[in-house]
Amino acid sequence: MARKAVRVLVPTACAVCKNRNYWLEKNVKTHPGRLELKKYCPYCRKTTEHREVK
Numbered sequence: 001m002a003r004k005a006v007r008v009l010v011p012t013a014c015a016v017c018k019n020r021n022y023w024l025e026k027n028v029k030t031h032p033g034r035l036e037l038k039k040y041c042p043y044c045r046k047t048t049e050h051r052e053v054k
């Protein structure tokens, strides 16, 4: 259990309504920074920017 986790599950929230719509698995080695991607938000009913939240 001492192994460092390379793949972690992070919540991403809609930048418009702040709802956490998706949980994404990210590779820390390839994405050391924040995740930002366009996803469909069911609350805004359109595709919006989703950002990693902690």
Ligand SMILES: [Zn+2]
Residues within 6 Å of the ligand: 014, 015, 016, 017, 018, 019, 041, 042, 043, 044, 045, 048
């Ligand atoms: Zn939204």
